[in-house]
Amino acid sequence: MTIAQTARQARRASRQLAACPSERKNAALKAVRDALRTQSQAIIHANRADIEQAEQDNLSKPLLKRLKFDEDKISEACAGLDSLIALEDPVGKTLAATELDESLELYKVTCPIGVIGVIFESRPDALVQISSLCLKSGNAVLLKGGSEAARTNRVLAETITRAAAAAGLPDGWLGLLETRADVAAMLALDDDIDLIIPRGSNEFVRHIMDNTRIPVMGHADGICHVYVDAAADIPMAVKLTVDSKCQYVAVCNAAETLLVHQAVAADFLPKLKTELNAHGVDLRGCDKTRQIIDCAVADEHDWKTEYLDAVLSIRVVDSLEEAIEHINTYGSGHTDAIVTDDRNAAMQFMDQIDSADVFWNASTRFADGYRYGLGAEVGISTGKLHARGPVGMEGLLIYKWRLLGKGHIVADYTGAGDKPFTHNKLNKSYRM
Amino acid sequence: MTIAQTARQARRASRQLAACPSERKNAALKAVRDALRTQSQAIIHANRADIEQAEQDNLSKPLLKRLKFDEDKISEACAGLDSLIALEDPVGKTLAATELDESLELYKVTCPIGVIGVIFESRPDALVQISSLCLKSGNAVLLKGGSEAARTNRVLAETITRAAAAAGLPDGWLGLLETRADVAAMLALDDDIDLIIPRGSNEFVRHIMDNTRIPVMGHADGICHVYVDAAADIPMAVKLTVDSKCQYVAVCNAAETLLVHQAVAADFLPKLKTELNAHGVDLRGCDKTRQIIDCAVADEHDWKTEYLDAVLSIRVVDSLEEAIEHINTYGSGHTDAIVTDDRNAAMQFMDQIDSADVFWNASTRFADGYRYGLGAEVGISTGKLHARGPVGMEGLLIYKWRLLGKGHIVADYTGAGDKPFTHNKLNKSYRM
DSSP: HHHHHHHHHHHHHHHHHHTOOOHHHHHHHHHHHHHHTTHHHHHOOOOOOOOHHHHHTOEEEEHHHHHOOOOOHHHHHHHHHHHHHHHHEEEEEEEEEEEETTTEEEEEEEEEEOOEEEESSOOOOHHHHHHHHHHHTTOOOEEEEEEHHHHHHHHHHHHHHHHHTTOOTTTTTTTEOOOOHHHHHHHTTTOOOOOOEEOOOOOHHHHHHHHHHHHHOOOOOOOOOEEEETOOHHHHHHHHHHHHSSTTTTTSSSEEEEEEHHHHHHHHHHHHHHHHHTTTTTEEOOOHHHHHHEEOOOOOHHHTTTOOOSEEEEEEEEHHHHHHHHHHHHHHSSSSEESOOHHHHHHHHHHHHOEEEEEEOOOGGGOSSTTTTTTSSSSSEEEESSSSEEEEEEGEEEEEEEEEEEOOOOOGGGGGGGOOOOOOOSSOOOOO | HHHHHHHHHHHHHHHHHOOOOHHHHHHHHHHHHHHHHTHHHHHHHHHHHHHHHHHTTOOOOHHHHOOOOHHHHHHHHHHHHHHHHHSOOOOOOOOEEEEEETTTEEEEEEOOOEEEEEESSOOTTHHHHHHHHHHHHTTEEEEEEOGGGGGHHHHHHHHHHHHHHHHHHHHEEEEEEOHHHHHHHHTOOOTTEEEEOSOOHHHHHHHHHOOOOOOOOOOOOOEEEEOOTTTHHHHOOOHHHHHHHHHHHTTSSSSEEEEEEHHHHHHHHHHHHHHHHTTTEEEEEEEEHHHHHHHHHHHHHHHHHOOOOSSSEEEEEHHHHHHHHHHHHOOOSEEEEEEOOOOHHOOOOOOOOOOEEEEEEGGGOSSSSSTTOOOSSEEEESSSSSOOOOEEGGEEEEEEEEEEEEOOOOGGGGSSSOOOOOOOOOOOOOOO
16 A cells, blocks of 8 residues: 555544544543553564664663563553543544524534654654554554664554454554665645644654644744743752753753853852762853863853754853843744742743743653643643643544534624624533 | 844734733734824825725735725724724733642743734735734744735734834834745844744745745645535525535635535436536536536646636535545545435534535535634644634744743652642642
8 A cells, every 4th residue: 555545544434533433432442541551572572573683783771771661661551541531532522612693503512633754753652652652542643663673663653553443443443664764755745634743853844844834733843941040049040950861862862052141150050060060961162161160161052052962152241131031033933931039030931931841840751641631641842833842632632613503604603683693601511 | 123133023023012011902903903004194195006006016906905995994893803802812811720739830821923924915004903913923924915905915914013122112022024035034033033824825835835944834725625415405506506506615614625425416416517607607517417417528737737717627426425435535535515305424524524614504614703703813823733714813833831830849759758749630720
């Protein structure tokens, strides 16, 4: 089957899935969970073959670790499916209800987006997570995982597809893509795919955006800031900066630039330097920073750089306004935190910083779907439409306007002697 | 000033506008309303010059009518401003609140998108409507109106800008674009513009989409259907088809194709033909249709065509499923209606039709922001992300995640002896 045919089949399946009762979707999720257990030996066998190949190809230790899919991972995946089954069906929720006139009722009701294309990294557990999120939210999905995990992903996709079909799900709701050529083919199918979610490096996400007319929900850079205000509690500022920078340096919500109000710089920076030196962080500072602590030079280029490494750029600012201006100029709209005991300063920061996540006295590392309590995360969006920041299942939904009449025509509401609309808010959910 | 400078200034203004208190925004709207009244002679004078020019250029009667901006239109615009002032501020609304742990509270709070570029047709009242919607929702806006209305738009933009500035709004929140070259320049400014809303023909909207990396909220075709089911009330089906087709033929929510269940075709079609003939509608039918009534031939091409004229294509189908399949294949995801007394048929239609607006026993012409009670309409979206169908002020909003802590770090929630998250839903609004 060509990718175009796979996508067309997914489109057809998506229309049935959109109208699929909750019970059947949950039965399918249970069947998938059971199948993962009964097929565990075949899955682990395929995963061992992927790992052997990856070892021969000299993949890095962290990548090998992410690739591994063993009994523990299968149990985790099954636990994830159980929590998803327990969640309320997100489809069919009434967002607004209005009486336009007597017996003419308008309902704004959630529905699936349709067909989602997801390109994800090497972890095979992502395949289970994403496909089950799509199933629960009534979306068909085309999946492309890391090529290192090809054997594991193939067995997982087959296991999920077979179990879901036996539970009455339409054929083709899950399509597995295996090559880069498949991805290139997918990007051209704007008639049959409604949304692409690319997970991976910035360059990769940009490449996808530049090569498709399909809307893309992806994250650009994560140039996150910690701003230590004049009214900051200094020990707290040290603790939050260390956590934001060091807790996990290779992720998008790690801090890359520290801004320090000049009133506290002389007190704060030497204390911070001691801690960051102990964590092996390479510091780069502006002129004013270097008058207080010894470090390398930071320039304009640093303010625009997502290091994803044990490097921190530091700038001393004269005011809260200068900090806000810096962040709105050089930041990437991801996550920015202020450390202060001054409520007004915090308010101003949180109102004026134009980022998906704005924090007061908390580490930037909290910007994450799991920590936010969203359940599984489909991605982190730095866009400003549809969904912003960590995106959970809600990001896979849109709505339909459903109008129920008794033969109402517009001609009666226009021109001479026209009837008025009542536009009464209705306090009830859509039901037919 | 170049368009890039105008957009940069709008970006700066948008950040202040996002944090602007409701009182100041409403004061600015009142000042704009008052200024429209005091400047009415200058506005009408400019509009007369536009109309004279348009008459010399032989613009069509309907276009001339749309171009007119007189005392009545000014009064209407002022009334629109009054209703907008009366509306609650849509910014700063709490969409969700979660306690992540003790004293660590997460709020999902509405905020403006940022800078919106709107390209609209000749009606000068659209300039007042769109700019005031943007102001109320805290967005900066770049506006490009029809060139026929250039003089009127210039006076209106100056009047609005001056009044808003006097009321304390930041300079540059409203930028007026005047030429096609200005629009082309705007499309390249993806750093400073967050959303483009093009209003106009399909070709125009597609042209915009193909020439920018900025997200576009626009409508594609409006190929709307009326499906007359086996269980339809025949007089109602005639009435709804006539209204859907004839009430205003040149708009996107007018019906273009009629589908008729074969069980009622012989009874319904002759009655419909009599009515539509009286309205001067040109009929094109499939073979089965032509066995019942005399009309031209409809083929595959007709099913894909948005006539925007007094033409209706007709197809007889064997089943509800065939009607759904036809609509999902040839429709444009805009508005589709079923006429039936069978509740189950209606449910299946409304669940399985993948369109922004799905109607039961109501005319397709109801798909409209004003009729829906959304207040002014910024456009109609046939996309499936962010906003769908008629888009009111809500479509100009997104949200920020605001996290309030007391020095919380992620390291405490990971690894050995990690603290659990509480993830308690909070039943309160964001307040600092």
